[in-house]
Amino acid sequence: xxxxxxxxxxxxxxxxxxxxxxxxxxxxxxxxxxxxxxxxxxxxxxxxxxxxxxxxxxxxxxxxxxxxxxxxxxxxxxxxxxxxxxxxxxxxxxxxxxxxxxxxxxxxxxxxxxxxxxxxxxxxxxxxxxxxxxxxxxxxxxxxxxxxxxxxxxxxxxxxxxxxxxxxxxxxxxxxxxxxxxxxxxxxxxxxxxxxxxxxxxxxxxxxxxxxxxxxxxxxxxxxxxxxxxxxxxxxxxxxxxxxxxxxxxxxxxxxxxxxx
Amino acid sequence: xxxxxxxxxxxxxxxxxxxxxxxxxxxxxxxxxxxxxxxxxxxxxxxxxxxxxxxxxxxxxxxxxxxxxxxxxxxxxxxxxxxxxxxxxxxxxxxxxxxxxxxxxxxxxxxxxxxxxxxxxxxxxxxxxxxxxxxxxxxxxxxxxxxxxxxxxxxxxxxxxxxxxxxxxxxxxxxxxxxxxxxxxxxxxxxxxxxxxxxxxxxxxxxxxxxxxxxxxxxxxxxxxxxxxxxxxxxxxxxxxxxxxxxxxxxxxxxxxxxxx
Numbered sequence: 001x002x003x004x005x006x007x008x009x010x011x012x013x014x015x016x017x018x019x020x021x022x023x024x025x026x027x028x029x030x031x032x033x034x035x036x037x038x039x040x041x042x043x044x045x046x047x048x049x050x051x052x053x054x055x056x057x058x059x060x061x062x063x064x065x066x067x068x069x070x071x072x073x074x075x076x077x078x079x080x081x082x083x084x085x086x087x088x089x090x091x092x093x094x095x096x097x098x099x100x101x102x103x104x105x106x107x108x109x110x111x112x113x114x115x116x117x118x119x120x121x122x123x124x125x126x127x128x129x130x131x132x133x134x135x136x137x138x139x140x141x142x143x144x145x146x147x148x149x150x151x152x153x154x155x156x157x158x159x160x161x162x163x164x165x166x167x168x169x170x171x172x173x174x175x176x177x178x179x180x181x182x183x184x185x186x187x188x189x190x191x192x193x194x195x196x197x198x199x200x201x202x203x204x205x206x207x208x209x210x211x212x213x214x215x216x217x218x219x220x221x222x223x224x225x226x227x228x229x230x231x232x233x234x235x236x237x238x239x240x241x242x243x244x245x246x247x248x249x250x251x252x253x254x255x256x257x258x259x260x261x
Numbered sequence: 262x263x264x265x266x267x268x269x270x271x272x273x274x275x276x277x278x279x280x281x282x283x284x285x286x287x288x289x290x291x292x293x294x295x296x297x298x299x300x301x302x303x304x305x306x307x308x309x310x311x312x313x314x315x316x317x318x319x320x321x322x323x324x325x326x327x328x329x330x331x332x333x334x335x336x337x338x339x340x341x342x343x344x345x346x347x348x349x350x351x352x353x354x355x356x357x358x359x360x361x362x363x364x365x366x367x368x369x370x371x372x373x374x375x376x377x378x379x380x381x382x383x384x385x386x387x388x389x390x391x392x393x394x395x396x397x398x399x400x401x402x403x404x405x406x407x408x409x410x411x412x413x414x415x416x417x418x419x420x421x422x423x424x425x426x427x428x429x430x431x432x433x434x435x436x437x438x439x440x441x442x443x444x445x446x447x448x449x450x451x452x453x454x455x456x457x458x459x460x461x462x463x464x465x466x467x468x469x470x471x472x473x474x475x476x477x478x479x480x481x482x483x484x485x486x487x488x489x490x491x492x493x494x495x496x497x498x499x500x501x502x503x504x505x506x507x508x509x510x511x512x513x514x515x516x517x518x519x520x521x522x
Contacts, residue, residue: 045315
């Protein structure tokens with residue numbers, strides 16, 4: 001970023017460009033810098049880090065509200081596609097930050113691995129762009145995003161000021177609470193939790209069985225330094241996330257296995 | 262697993278149930294245990310850890326070749342969906358191991374985050390099932406999987422014998438080499454590499470622009486302990502992968518930021 005230049009902010013999400021969460025995030029980002037939105041044209045929840053390899057991608061400028069400091073593009077692809085096409089085809093320079101969300105629903109704990117919101121942030125991270133995914137623990141389309149405003153602004157400004165270590169992006173989750181009941185921000189680790197699925201089995205009018213995925217979230221982690229614990233206690237959780245997935249501690253153990261004669 | 266009982270092996274992939282890679286893997290697994298295949302009905306490459314939240318799922322028994330020790334199901338969902346539905350709806354007990362692949366193409370290094378093959382293994386891992394993703398560095402449908410046979414068998418048997426640490430699955434990649442040129446197995450870390458995308462921009466017959474995603478793989482990692490290095494030098498790479506994505510080293514640094522007044 002040049003001196004006196006406003007930061008260039010790439011905004012995306014996985015709920016689609018019309019979702020209330022991204023509209024709120026755009027409003028906040030316009031107070032901080034020049035905003036380019038490139039977001040999916042339809043909801044992409046649960047897309048994980050999917051990319052579009054076997055289909056073409058559309059990415060169309062939306063001219064409503066367009067001005068020099070605010071452009072929006074609607075993309076037929078996944079959140080990770082949006083970041084890739086932004087960097088290579090749409091933006092004239094590398095953005096100073098990429099923000100993704102605000103997601104309607106939690107991306108805390110193990111949810112991070114299924115999250116399209118976080119995959120956009122991770123994709124930006126692999127390209128050397130500081131990145132943050134924001135999520136609110138409220139799935140409703142009518143969710144109230146106003147209590148997140150000051151925190152989103154503060155965290156974004158701190159990342160713009162300090163940068164992030166190479167290979168790290170931030171996973172930020174907000175409790176579903178009124179503004180006055182949110183106690184502050186906690187840096188956390190990802191809680192050790194998992195989903196126990198339940199499939200709702202039905203039969204279609206042609207007699208073929210099909211299933212709907214449902215499930216319960218099980219948090220077996222008793223730690224007080226986790227995202228789950230702090231969210232339940234009224235804090236905004238910030239988890240630094242890495243995309244070197246190597247379990248370094250396990251390498252030595254595997255070297256003792258009888259794999260080579 | 263009860264004494265004298267054969268191991269129950271769940272087989273899946275992301276190239277679809279008819280791909281030569283999974284057919285080869287099934288053949289190997291039938292020498293080791295009872296095999297249940299639950300795999301996508303069509304190719305799912307690049308699906309990352311996607312799950313199906315907004316659509317119904319079909320999962321149909323394929324009766325060809327069915328016998329007591331070998332059943333196959335074709336699923337309309339993603340690789341992660343296949344593992345979820347396997348555990349909850351199809352299998353009568355928790356499988357002793359889940360193997361995914363053999364993928365047509367590399368899942369080494371940063372490719373792991375885009376990989377449907379590995380997402381199936383990770384999904385199994387979150388459910389406490391020892392899991393391995395296998396991939397061959399050859400995208401061709403006519404790829405020769407024969408050179409992988411002894412290694413796939415050995416690694417699977419070692420995991421059945423030793424188990425895997427909690428929260429860890431294996432990412433195994435094979436060089437595209439004749440059997441006699443493969444030098445053995447190396448335990449590795451994920452190389453620090455990334456993709457530089459290039460979009461092939463075209464115009465459709467209606468005059469609307471669209472893009473195809475292409476790109477070049479850039480490995481900036483000079484280490485000799487990486488998967489990329491060892492694959493290039495004729496070894497099978499085994500990387501232990503974790504799904505606690507917390508960048509633990511960064512927590513202290515972030516605690517020094519000015520996030521709370």
